[in-house]
Amino acid sequence: ISGKFAVAQDGSLVAFARRKAGEGTLSVMAPDGSGERELLRRRADFAFQSIDWSADSQEIFFVETLEGANGMDCRIFSVSRNGGMPRPIARTGKTFVYDLATLPDGSGFLANAFDRDAGLQQIWYIGRDGAMRHITHDLSQYQGLSMTRDGRQILSSQVERHSALWVVDRENPASAKLITESGRRYDT
DSSP, rough: OOSOOOOOOTSSOOOEEEETTTEEEEEEOOTTTOSSSSEEEOOTTTTTSEEEEETTEEEEEEEEEEETTTTTEEEEEEEEEEOOEEEEEEEETEEEEEEEEEEEESEEEEEEETTTTTTTEEEEETTTTEEESSOSSSSEEEEEEETTSSSSSSSEEEEEEOBBBBBETTEEEEEEEEOTTTTBOOOO
């Protein structure tokens, strides 16, 4: 299994992906591991990057990213729990979605996504119409994302970077001297 698995809201099925270079499969099985069946096979640079269920347990949402002439193109699709043709839901374009959580009312998603312009992984709201807006907007990065079934709380890891600049005489490594404040972030 590649990446996270997702349990249907009604507890009846577990969805999971298997990925290898340029291709992935989306499958479901009973919670006890029996009855595995493949629903979908896709060719993509990042097939099934993240998966989640609809609130009624009838659809599985998944994220797929292709490398195109204009860079990465990230999209959210849905497929029936019984398989069939996937349906496009939203396009996030160059904003790479790592983790997806479906809002309980079905109006959209929360996502942990990397904004190439800002260079940070932040938490976003993505509407079913593709409209996007920041939930977090700070200098930290976030990894992982899950949400309670009622949608009132989310869980993510906040990653803060701290750095320091030192001056060192390469002939005398013991001469190392800190020249910046500790606990701050410096990029070169």
